[in-house]
Amino acid sequence: MSSERIIHLADLTFIHKSLSNLHDDIGAVYNQVDSVGQEVVNTRFELSRLEQAFIDFVAADAKAKELALAETRLVKIRQELETKFGYYAEVRRQATGILQAADISVVRQETINAATENLMLSAPRYWLAPALVALAAWLGNNKPLAEKALVEAIRRDDEKTSLFFALITRRATRANGCRVWLDRYFGMQDPKKLDRQSVVLVDALASGVFGTEIRGICAKRLEGWIDELSQRVGFVEEQRNQWTDGLRSKIPTTDNANRYTHLQQYSPTWPQLNQALNGAAMQTVVLDHFRAIFDGAISASPNLLAAVDDLLDKLVKNFDDEELPLRRDDRLCQLIIDENGDKATAKSRFELESKALDEQVSFTQLLTNAAMHPETSHASRATQRFAIALSKAWVKDSHQDLSASIRASVPSQVEINIEDWQAKTKNGENEKELAASLADHIERRKDEALKNAKLGFQHWAALVFGIGFLLMGFSGGFLFFALGAGCLIWFFMAKSGVAKARQQISDDFARLKEQSLNVLKAVVAEVVEWRRDFEKRDAVSTEVVQLLDSISAEQYVLSSHDNVRQVMVQPAA
Incomplete structure (x- = not known):
């Protein structure tokens, strides 16, 4: 009777307030992670330009x-x-x-x-x-x-x-x-x-x-x-x-x-x-x-x-x-x-x-x-x-x-390196195959990133302990019920964060896929133009002869x- 009174009289305001603050902090962290993730994608494309500029x-x-x-x-x-x-x-x-x-x-x-x-x-x-x-x-x-x-x-x-x-x-x-x-x-x-x-x-x-x-x-x-x-x-x-x-x-040195x-x-x-x-x-x-x-x-x-x-x-x-x-x-x-x-x-x-x-x-x-x-x-x-x-x-x-x-x-073959994807083309005749290969490569990278974006052991342990504390709360008092609720809240917040992270990964790789395919299309077009340019310049040799x-x-x-x-x-x- 005395223990129930102590539990009943315990001030749980601090626990509720702490859980609420934790929820807000986690939300803010995930928002920052989203922002950082997008900046990383943009930085990845800018880094090569900066390196070349240097x-x-x-x-x-x-x-x-x-x-x-x-x-x-x-x-x-x-x-x-x-x-x-x-x-x-x-x-x-x-x-x-x-x-x-x-x-x-x-x-x-x-x-x-x-x-x-x-x-x-x-x-x-x-x-x-x-x-x-x-x-x-x-x-x-x-x-x-x-x-x-x-x-x-x-x-x-x-x-x-x-x-x-x-x-x-x-x-x-x-x-x-x-x-x-x-x-x-x-x-x-x-x-x-x-x-x-x-x-x-x-x-x-x-x-x-x-x-x-x-x-x-x-x-x-x-x-x-x-x-x-x-x-x-x-x-x-x-x-x-x-x-x-x-x-x-007489060979020019034009860049x-x-x-x-x-x-x-x-x-x-x-x-x-x-x-x-x-x-x-x-x-x-x-x-x-x-x-x-x-x-x-x-x-x-x-x-x-x-x-x-x-x-x-x-x-x-x-x-x-x-x-x-x-x-x-x-x-x-x-x-x-x-x-x-x-x-x-x-x-x-x-x-x-x-x-x-x-x-x-x-x-x-x-x-x-x-x-x-x-x-x-x-x-x-x-x-x-x-x-x-x-x-x-x-x-x-x-x-x-x-x-x-x-x-x-x-x-005879022109090498192409986009991100960590590598391929070759002769004169752009295999553009569809290259685009499919690049898209598959990016999809595999996305799948690997999504595979890594999952709940950890600690999250599942929190779910188990939360359920256990809730069950104990029905017979053991409000303290176990509060602990169980806290574990479950943390688990579902983490799950929500993982879902947002997975969505962000999907969005980032979608942008990466679009940008990479555009780059590939531009590279292939320049390969075709280079071949024509070379043949046109080389054809002047007959006039010399x-x-x-x-x-x-x-x-x-x-x-x-x-x-x-x-x-x-x-x-x-």
Whole structure:
């Protein structure tokens, strides 16, 4: 009786209030869980974008630093070139000026002599200074001085001096003197190791400077060089490699991610796809390059004087071997600037172009440099035409080999990664199968998540204890009844929470399924578009082949200047 009174008099308000607060807290927690679950789904999609943005930022920062460094170094290199070799420019400016002044007799011979002697003092190692002294003495009929200066010029650079006076005597229409100097020049040449100034000789042949007889001699020499080189083991492979490198240097480095955003984000195959697409774009670049060379008429110099002056200007302005290291650094820095700080790409381009800056190259490499890198080899458009026409068979073979290798590099299957689902497609023909596979994958993930969203052992224990306490409450008093009610309330609240969680999981996976299927559809569409884009760019290769088939060396040798009037009447050297 006393125990019943104690139970009856016990204050159960605190228990009821605590259970009510617990119910409210559990409801608030489940609401927060719902919100967090949705945020997790959204964050999952944003995380990859943030990661890519960070990678892009780091790459952009590195490029910006390389760009700034290249710009600073370029200024220093050019300052050093000006400091060390700036006086060469003054000597070079005098070369054709002396000839043109003598043509119209507006400068006294004494002035010409004084100018060339001053140049001799300011350029103690440069071959052109004594060559100009010899030229001035020759124009002034001072044979002893001409011979002394000529010996010094030959000592400093025999090959350039010989080619220089071959052009001078041709300018004066002294065929015998031109033949002697050219024979001397040819006698020093090894077709496997030609100096860069040899492009001037090819220029002379292509621009029709030499007379018919001398032009025939030059043509036979060039054919002899090719025949000699052809006897070497591996010659054909070497030519293909040379022209392949030349053609490969025209492959653009465009990032096509802006056009194929989904492939870039969801396909591990994207780097190969981007590289192959740039390789196919090479066809248009090469076609435009060749068309720019062959389309339109070349405005040949109207007379021999102007034609030879152009070649002389090119010969003397070509930088000398001692300038080469700084010129290489200059070119690399310029390429880094052109590539907006992408040093790796700039180095790749520089390696492909560097053969045009080599001190000595084979005759066939000389042709390649002239055709593909006129900005570094200083070849005229006439020479480019002649070089390509002369090397047509090698160019065509190399182009076909490179085109085949680019086609072979195209991945047969494009990988697709969406979340943790992975698949492959060739050209989107299996889109329905992929969509079904992705949907099944997401359903399996949902089923697994729903399977894990269930009541735990403690919840079922609470149900059992609650029922037990209720039964005990009928005979044991209100305390057991209250405990049983509390256990049951907690159980059903937990069950309600699990139901809400399962519904939230279903909703989240429904959104994930819809978004993922949309992503898959976009990726497949871009795969189809990429295939079409590649085929369209690659199809230009047939136009390149047609252009090469339509040319021949004979078409691109300009007419000679044999009928030009004789201007220089001084005795031949």
